[in-house]
Amino acid sequence: MRSRKVCFLFCTVVCGILCVPLAASAAESSWIETSDRNSAIVIEMQGAFHPEFMSELGVDRFDTAVLDSPENAKAL
Numbered sequence: 001m002r003s004r005k006v007c008f009l010f011c012t013v014v015c016g017i018l019c020v021p022l023a024a025s026a027a028e029s030s031w032i033e034t035s036d037r038n039s040a041i042v043i044e045m046q047g048a049f050h051p052e053f054m055s056e057l058g059v060d061r062f063d064t065a066v067l068d069s070p071e072n073a074k075a076l
Contacts, residue, residue: 047054051065 043054043059047059047062047065051062052067054062055066
């Protein structure tokens with residue numbers, strides 16, 4: 001019975017120690033803003049060449065550039 005308590009305490013301490021660096025890194029969000037800017041550039045570039053794919057992803061800006069040919073309507 002005592003070994004279960006020791007094991008539980010050990011697991012709790014280890015989990016706490018592992019979570020501290022994660023909490024510290026979450027406070028530093030400048031890399032998130034940089035990533036968002038880079039992602040916006042990629043979305044704009046891909047949307048210019050593949051507006052259908054961007055519309056599937058939910059980017060409304062490219063909905064007007066999507067082509068709907070009569071051949072696609074027959075296939076559906």
